[in-house]
Amino acid sequence: MTKPVDNGRRDSFKKLIVGGAAFGSLSSFDMKEEPKALKGNITHGVCHWCFRDYSLEDFCVEVKKIGIKGVDLIGTKGWDTLKKHGIYSSMCNGAEISLTEGFGETKYHDQLVKNYTEMIPLVAEAGYKNLICFSGNRRGMDDETGLKNCQEGLEKILPIAEKHGVIIQMELLNSKINHKDYLCDKSAFGVELCKRLGSPNFKLLFDIYHMQIDEGDLIRNITDYHEYIGHYHTAGNPGRNELGDDQEINYPAVMRAILATGYKGYVSHEFIPKKEDKMASLAEGVAICDV
Template sequence: MATNQNRRAAVKGILAGTAALTATGMLPSFETKAGSLANLKLKGNVNHAVCRWCYNDLSLEELCKAAKEIGLKGIDLVGPADWPVLQKHGIYSSMCNGAEIGLDKGWNNTTYHQALIKNYTEMIPLVAKAGYKNLICFSGNRNGMDDETGLKNSAEGLRKMMSLAEKHKVTLVMELLNSKIDHKDYMCDRTSWGAELAKRIGSENFKLLYDIYHMQIDEGDIIRNIREYHPYIAHYHTAGVPGRNEIDESQELYYPAIIKAILATGFKGYVAQEFIPKQPDKIASLRKSVQICDV
């Protein structure tokens, strides 16, 4: 989320390549021949997107043009003031923001409910009017609060938004963040906690944003958790572990297998790249990462 630059600070560019099966039928490697990205054709199985904040050194116009050229369908974490730029370029606002108070001040604390209810009551109709579906939200930090109290408070507040969200066909999407490295004390740091909150709210208009980077840090077991909890997941973010670098051979996650597991659940939403490029050619890094995820 762009409201916390620490969370999304700098990472790297990438090799050139497209994954190819070996003669023995092994899983594809990350590597490919140089230059093969120039005329990249996406397969159409994944709705690819990118997070705006990772490319803040580019204008939104520049990012839209690059996204369009690569074949991305959406840009995450863009608010109402910038929606006209996306619309001009035919790019979808795949995860809207602008109603939240902050990552650390969220629905688990009743102190913030009045302000959050006001913000989301105003924002939900704007999201719907613009033709969008997803609006991000956050649990907030624990500040000494136990998990059960956080669940109770969050469910109580978010239930008050569900009739409006259902009316406008907008989904409030709570992001899973790690509390070990990037967001110390954040409450929604386990998929099981988020899924339990979704069960208590009991509406299809509340879901989770499963950030693969964050959940690898805090709980691992990525593919099994995706398979188990996919009914509660509306959106995915990517990044390399460790360091939030490019999703290439420098890190521990094998994204082709992860994306295949996501698609196997019947997922039709967006997968957004949220790594911070380290290489000088940041768009080449983005293109390569999209290619790795294009299974």
């Protein structure tokens, strides 16, 4: 006896196959095809440093084809190139000393205050609003000392940021793998700093890859702390490579959680492509996150 066809099960399986294609291998993604129009719910950015084979000029041309609207971590020398191609400087840099030398140590405050005092007006004059900063390394200090030091230094520049409408954003970085001894390595530390500063012009750059390594529980933390988050970065874990199904972060689910908070800013891709066609990797990462 022939069994009746279970249309519901068949349709569900078809949906699973189609959905899996967006989260699948790069072999299914052909950059020769015209990129599909993005849904527009997520505003995509990208970090140029991950694609150093491309000059900034060529990079702008290529990412614009994918539908990316912003490039992160560009300083004053690159802004004219971005503007030429109609691309936004979604996270400016150039005032920091380094990732390891930051606001967590008072000996760097004078230089940092000088740098940010000069840079903040330039960011505003160029029509941008996000400027990155770092806590620097812990070097034996406890959280409370680190929080007090960061607060002391940042309070000296936040009035300038508020005056010019610039948001200072401290990046959360993992201290387990990539940035040993980094101070601001947990959401709770960054959120406490935000609360102590009490300024809408200080936010956290929530790097999804880094926080997956150091704390996990991504969706809960994004949901609970979203009011303190001003920007997002992506990368696959482990490896900091492509966002496909050979890594552990469920990016579509994370993107839906971000959207549920009402977030309207940039989600910028900061993964290091390991496959030969780097632009295909980037286009696939955008497609995966385009919920």
